[in-house]
Amino acid sequence: xxxxxxxxxxxxxxxxxxxxxxxxxxxxxxxxxxxxxxxxxxxxxxxxxxxxxxxxxxxxxxxxxxxxxxxxxxxxxxxxxxxxxxxxxxxxxxxxxxxxxxxxxxxxxxxxxxxxxxxxxxxxxxxxxxxxxxxxxxxxxxxxxxxxxxxxxxxxxxxxxxxxxxxxxxxxxxxxxxxxxxxxxxxxxxxxxxxxxxxxxxxxxxxxxxxxxxxxxxxxxxxxxxxxxxxxxxxxxxxxxxxxxxxxxxxxxxxxxxxxxxxxxxxxxxxxxxxxxxxxxxxxxxxxxxxxxxxxxxxxxxxxxxxxxxxxxxxxxxxxxxxxxxxxxxxxxxxxxxxxxxxxxxxxxxxxxxxxxxxxxxxxxxxxxxxxxxxxxxxxxxxxxxxxxxxxxxxxxxxxxxxxxxxxxxxxxxxxxxxxxxxxxxxxxxxxxxxxxxxxxxxxxxxxxxxxxxxxxxxxxxxxxxxxxxxxxxxxxxxxxxx
RNA sequence: GGCGGCGUAGCCAAGUGGUAAGGCAGAGCUCUGCAAAAGCUCCAUUCAGCGGUUCAAAUCCGCUCGCCGCCUCCA
Numbered sequence: 001x002x003x004x005x006x007x008x009x010x011x012x013x014x015x016x017x018x019x020x021x022x023x024x025x026x027x028x029x030x031x032x033x034x035x036x037x038x039x040x041x042x043x044x045x046x047x048x049x050x051x052x053x054x055x056x057x058x059x060x061x062x063x064x065x066x067x068x069x070x071x072x073x074x075x076x077x078x079x080x081x082x083x084x085x086x087x088x089x090x091x092x093x094x095x096x097x098x099x100x101x102x103x104x105x106x107x108x109x110x111x112x113x114x115x116x117x118x119x120x121x122x123x124x125x126x127x128x129x130x131x132x133x134x135x136x137x138x139x140x141x142x143x144x145x146x147x148x149x150x151x152x153x154x155x156x157x158x159x160x161x162x163x164x165x166x167x168x169x170x171x172x173x174x175x176x177x178x179x180x181x182x183x184x185x186x187x188x189x190x191x192x193x194x195x196x197x198x199x200x201x202x203x204x205x206x207x208x209x210x211x212x213x214x215x216x217x218x219x220x221x222x223x224x225x226x227x228x229x230x231x232x233x234x235x236x237x238x239x240x241x242x243x244x245x246x247x248x249x250x251x252x253x254x255x256x257x258x259x260x261x262x263x264x265x266x267x268x269x270x271x272x273x274x275x276x277x278x279x280x281x282x283x284x285x286x287x288x289x290x291x292x293x294x295x296x297x298x299x300x301x302x303x304x305x306x307x308x309x310x311x312x313x314x315x316x317x318x319x320x321x322x323x324x325x326x327x328x329x330x331x332x333x334x335x336x337x338x339x340x341x342x343x344x345x346x347x348x349x350x351x352x353x354x355x356x357x358x359x360x361x362x363x364x365x366x367x368x369x370x371x372x373x374x375x376x377x378x379x380x381x382x383x384x385x386x387x388x389x390x391x392x393x394x395x396x397x398x399x400x401x402x403x404x405x406x407x408x409x410x411x412x413x414x415x416x417x418x419x420x421x422x423x424x425x426x427x428x429x430x431x432x433x434x435x436x437x438x439x440x441x442x443x444x445x446x447x448x449x450x451x452x453x454x455x456x457x458x459x460x461x462x463x464x465x466x467x468x469x470x471x472x473x474x475x476x477x478x479x480x481x482x483x
Numbered sequence: 484g485g486c487g488g489c490g491u492a493g494c495c496a497a498g499u500g501g502u503a504a505g506g507c508a509g510a511g512c513u514c515u516g517c518a519a520a521a522g523c524u525c526c527a528u529u530c531a532g533c534g535g536u537u538c539a540a541a542u543c544c545g546c547u548c549g550c551c552g553c554c555u556c557c558a
Contacts, residue, residue, distance in 0.1 A: 029558075229556095265551075307494075382522070383521090
């Protein structure tokens, strides 16, 4: 079976055929660096991180470009507010973006260009568009003339008439058509600028992506990704700029991820209902957040809530517990248990697993379905372990299968025992009862149990349970864990 | 107003023509002094509603209801 992906341009799932066999060139719109990233950014970046990882795991040599938009009105506004040069803002938030992405376990793109590193390329591209009659200078600005590009709006599948019916009327007289958009903006006094044939100014928002992608990936490349909200105007304008300049198709497959919702409403800066990645990672493990994001298909909306994150946490723990069991069994001295029913079942499950996983991922990166297959495997593993079987080869095969998954999903990358320990520490930190007190009560209970005073023993269990502490009686004595 | 998407169990979520994956929660059982973990069993005659096409529909078509998004910066 081959990889199929949903192409926004055609509105259908298509078989993926790269321009050059064995190689994939993909571009994903990064962030405008003027503030901390929120979980919407986390979703987009995790989604395309998995695309990147899966393509690599499928044997492709992938060139992945993700840009930083480091010159823009919002950055300038923020800089003015703080009374610092614009690049103080952009540098600061490039750094926090990098930190956030590292914490989320993202693989590094091949290239991470900044708009300001490609000003010459941008100016050249704007000049080409003017020369070809697709752009015009108006004052110190340069605008793209949408009427000169007949297939404008082919991505968002609308027409200029439809757009204008709902659009507010432009006040300025600089544009010939209200739908025309800025390729280059004249600098106002005090604003950062670059010298160019049209005076002093800076690039418009969309042109940088056209310039950087063609520079690093070529005039036509395979995959372009981003959030749904970028379809119009950003990606539409990229298509117009690039195709008008080169006369060649710009991108073969357009991929767009769905939104993160809060209470079924889009989360966004403008609505003010957003959580930053760092806020969320203070409360949840990064693998939990990734697991949560992968539990739904990347194109579907996903609802961010404490309950949903808590569920993700429980699910991820279930998988890690099974993996910890596998490691424990492998650490024990080799015992060749009799091959029972669980042995045969796990063997079959494993044999089918890789194929099922690939089928799910080949179907437009269906991570939710792939997770279902993982849970099926986990149940077989638990059954196998519960029957006290210990077939080394089989257990090692489980380990290898999950390592393959880890490579693609960017989760299950921790040593299982370490992960579970991490989760315990996190929960234990929230306890209101001191550890010394817990230990004292455990001692008291152990004594009570020895004396067969089960009434007192159960009182202590209930008392601690009410405070979030669960007691675990084992052969080596009583342990406890935060619930 | 124009365009687009979605509605699957208490909750999350796959499935887009062949008779409803998976997870969480819940119930019972095994294990345990009692618990926990794990295992086993159960948990949607049905996919928002109503019509239609078909041997066959959650899946295709039409209508209705509800929710959301884009049309302005946005992942």
